[in-house]
Amino acid sequence: MARDLQILYEDLEGQVREKTDDLMVLNDLLNYQKRELKVALDRLGEEVAYKNEFFAIVSHELRTPLTSILAYARILNADTSLASKTREAVAEIESNATLLLNMVNNILVISKHAAQKDELLPEPVDFVDLAQFVRKALAPIAAAKDVKLTCSVAPDVPLSMADWEKLRRVLENLVDNAIKYTHRGGFVDLAITFEDAGSEASAGGTGDGARGGEIVMRVRDDGMGIAPDELDQIFELYKQAGQSANRRYRGTGLGLAVVRDLTELHGGTVAVESRVKEGSTFTVRIPHVPVPQEWDSLAG
Numbered sequence: 001m002a003r004d005l006q007i008l009y010e011d012l013e014g015q016v017r018e019k020t021d022d023l024m025v026l027n028d029l030l031n032y033q034k035r036e037l038k039v040a041l042d043r044l045g046e047e048v049a050y051k052n053e054f055f056a057i058v059s060h061e062l063r064t065p066l067t068s069i070l071a072y073a074r075i076l077n078a079d080t081s082l083a084s085k086t087r088e089a090v091a092e093i094e095s096n097a098t099l100l101l102n103m104v105n106n107i108l109v110i111s112k113h114a115a116q117k118d119e120l121l122p123e124p125v126d127f128v129d130l131a132q133f134v135r136k137a138l139a140p141i142a143a144a145k146d147v148k149l150t151c152s153v154a155p156d157v158p159l160s161m162a163d164w165e166k167l168r169r170v171l172e173n174l175v176d177n178a179i180k181y182t183h184r185g186g187f188v189d190l191a192i193t194f195e196d197a198g199s200e201a202s203a204g205g206t207g208d209g210a211r212g213g214e215i216v217m218r219v220r221d222d223g224m225g226i227a228p229d230e231l232d233q234i235f236e237l238y239k240q241a242g243q244s245a246n247r248r249y250r251g252t253g254l255g256l257a258v259v260r261d262l263t264e265l266h267g268g269t270v271a272v273e274s275r276v277k278e279g280s281t282f283t284v285r286i287p288h289v290p291v292p293q294e295w296d297s298l299a300g
Helices: 002-077 084-114 127-144 164-180 255-265 295-299
Strands: 123-125 148-153 160-162 187-195 214-221 269-275 279-287
Touching (some): 002 084, 084 255, 123 164, 127 187, 160 164, 164 187, 164 214, 164 279, 255 269, 255 279
Parallel strands (some): 148 187
Antiparallel strands (some): 123 160, 187 214, 214 279, 269 279
């Protein structure tokens, strides 16, 4: 009996030793794979950083000549002595230069955002000036498609501290996107309003500069609309509404991702309402940040 127990004990001990050896081998293999994975992730991170830096550099280099082309095209377009065919050609140059510059700017924004280098540069924003700038910049593209482009700013919209350049990109991307998916003879409307939070005092003061609330920017069109199952995807990189069926529409799929990123950078939100064949309304809301009373002395 004792002999049988001894044999059983030794057999069990051998099995435990064998399993322990197997576990040690597996543990060594797991540690090796973890090291390999870390090396691969580090390499991938370096490659992504290099790619973002490359895109940022190329975008900066492309912006200067494109800006010059656009400026000269606008000068020529203002020359009333040009023949009609020449004016049409110049308008085409201006329209396409605007498109290219917008794409380049979008690539630059995405690259900075991916590298976590994007930051706000707040200043007092006059939304009347901003809306007029956007309308003027995109008027050639709308005219080329015979799309009626209108804009309005409610009289109670206050000056607000925000990043003018980034809001310009938000609105230009939304308006450009609306024009792109609107049929000839359609309309695109940009409307900016102020929604007061009730605030006699949000900032503990009085007057317009002390109001709380939100700046609301809406871009509405009567274009092709967006299918319900695509609404959750359109703000993702490289996604376009009706992508498979509408390859004829130019674009990189970056515009709405840029809108989302720059809106969120302001602490705001972007939403969309749409009906297929009836059109879409994109609504951007950002918190109103009152202009500090000392701004004039700081700026001047």
